[in-house]
Amino acid sequence: xxxxxxxxxxxxxxxxxxxxxxxxxxxxxxxxxxxxxxxxxxxxxxxxxxxxxxxxxxxxxxxxxxxxxxxxxxxxxxxxxxxxxxxxxxxxxxxxxxxxxxxxxxxxxxxxxxxxxxxxxxxxxxxxxxxxxxxxxxxxxxxxxxxxxxxxxxxxxxxxxxxxxxxxxxxxxxxxxxxxxxxxxxxxxxxxxxxxxxxxxxxxxxxxxxxxxxxxxxxxxxxxxxxxxxxxxxxxxxxxxxxxxxxxxxxxxxxxxxxxxxxxxxxxxxxxxxxxxxxxxxxxx
Numbered sequence: 001x002x003x004x005x006x007x008x009x010x011x012x013x014x015x016x017x018x019x020x021x022x023x024x025x026x027x028x029x030x031x032x033x034x035x036x037x038x039x040x041x042x043x044x045x046x047x048x049x050x051x052x053x054x055x056x057x058x059x060x061x062x063x064x065x066x067x068x069x070x071x072x073x074x075x076x077x078x079x080x081x082x083x084x085x086x087x088x089x090x091x092x093x094x095x096x097x098x099x100x101x102x103x104x105x106x107x108x109x110x111x112x113x114x115x116x117x118x119x120x121x122x123x124x125x126x127x128x129x130x131x132x133x134x135x136x137x138x139x140x141x142x143x144x145x146x147x148x149x150x151x152x153x154x155x156x157x158x159x160x161x162x163x164x165x166x167x168x169x170x171x172x173x174x175x176x177x178x179x180x181x182x183x184x185x186x187x188x189x190x191x192x193x194x195x196x197x198x199x200x201x202x203x204x205x206x207x208x209x210x211x212x213x214x215x216x217x218x219x220x221x222x223x224x225x226x227x228x229x230x231x232x233x234x235x236x237x238x239x240x241x242x243x244x245x246x247x248x249x250x251x252x253x254x255x256x257x258x259x260x261x262x263x264x265x266x267x268x269x270x271x272x273x274x275x276x277x278x279x280x281x282x283x284x285x
Contacts, residue, residue, distance in 0.1 A: 003032040004111075005059040005083075007074055008039060009066030014090050016043050018065050018101045022088070023048070025108045034058060059083050061111065061265065065101075067091030072240045075123070075141040075262040084118055086265035095183055095196075095275055098267060110267040117266045121180050122199055122220060125258035126237060128251050135251075139258050140239035142181030146226060146253060147173030147206060149234030149246075154209060156230040161222050168229065171208040176201055176224060176255045180262075183276075185241065191215040196272055201257060224255040 004026050008019035020043055026033050033048055040049030050058070056078060062085040064074045071087040071094075078085065087097030088104070099107045110116050126144045128136045138144060148155050154170040177186040179194040182202050187193060191204035192215060199220035205213040218224070228235075228249065235247040247253065 001030060001032050002060040003034055003058045005055055005062040006033060006035050006039070007062060007064040007070070007077075008043065009064070009070040009090070010039065010042055012066060012090055014101070015065040018088065018090065018104070019043055020045075022063070022065070022104050022108070025104055029108060029112045031108075031112070056081060056083075061085065063088060063107075065090060066097075068094035068096045069240075069242070071096045072141050073242060076139055076239065076243065079123065079139050079258070079262075080260040082260055082263050084263040084265045086267070095272075095279075096180070096264070098265060098270075107267055111265075115267070119197075119264045119266050121196060121262045121264060122178050123258035123260065123262055124176055124178050124181075124201060125256055126176075126239070127254045128237065128245070128247060129254060130248060130251050136245055138237060138239040138243060138245065140181070140243075141178065141262050142184050142240045143175050143177035143186060144255050145173060145175045145185060145206075145236075145238045145241070146247070147236055147238070148232065149236055153233065154207075155232050155235060156228065158227045158229055159203065160225040160227065161218060163223075163225070166216075167205075167213075169205060169208050169210050169213055171210075171213060172206040173235075174206060174226065175204040177204065178202075178257075181240075183279075186215070189215075192217065193276070199257070201255075220257040222256070226253040226255070 008015035034050050036052045037049040064070045065088045089097035125139045127134050156170045159167045175186045179196045179198050182194040186204045189204045204215040231249040238244040
């Protein structure tokens with residue numbers, strides 16, 4: 001019996017309603033359903049609640065109810081476990097969520113019959129080093145962003161790739177995105193759109209004070225190091241725009257392709273380029 005972890009975005013009332021319907025459909029076809037204890041309590045199914053670590057250890061598949069942001073959050077929650085996941089969209093047209101809420105039975109039937117494909121997406125990781133030792137780390141499906149804090153002063157830093165000095169600049173920061181994240185913040189900052197099946201990272205400066213502060217696409221085996229050439233007052237390192245930590249002035253930041261991937265369940269053939277077209281039509285790109 002397969003165990004399905006269900007993760008409704010609790011701040012969306014509709015997600016709670018759809019989660020109850022989804023749980024009933026899953027149990028009707030003999031899936032075991034589990035939620036973390038907080039979500040189980042909020043939807044009135046305490047009998048399905050598990051400690052978060054027990055939930056992750058038992059899950060065979062995961063499903064998130066919300067939008068792309070909720071799926072990004074789940075991808076980091078389950079890391080480094082490469083548990084196949086999919087999203088039920090309750091928001092705007094997204095790149096990551098797989099089905100709409102009206103397609104619940106379709107998704108459950110496909111899952112039960114094993115009629116789906118798995119699409120691997122690379123993730124990006126970051127380590128913060130202080131006095132030669134790692135003190136913290138982040139991982140993201142979309143991007144890792146280094147940016148100034150509340151102060152208006154630009155950051156001055158060097159970018160080294162595989163230990164070679166590649167650029168020195170003054171800028172508001174830099175985005176290191178995966179192909180998945182190339183349609184997010186990186187795109188807004190002038191970065192290229194990269195097909196999600198590619199293994200590459202995109203470096204996109206944010207408001208660089210330079211004629212040559214251009215985006216750069218690098219191989220997935222490359223390691224990016226960022227060193228400050230002037231001590232900043234406040235710097236933030238952020239994963240997927242959702243999780244952040246404060247960087248000390250003497251810290252060094254290393255960014256790289258994470259060793260584990262996000263595995264997305266796909267029930268139907270979906271063209272990335274068709275999604276691009278639809279997003280442009282709706283004015284979201």
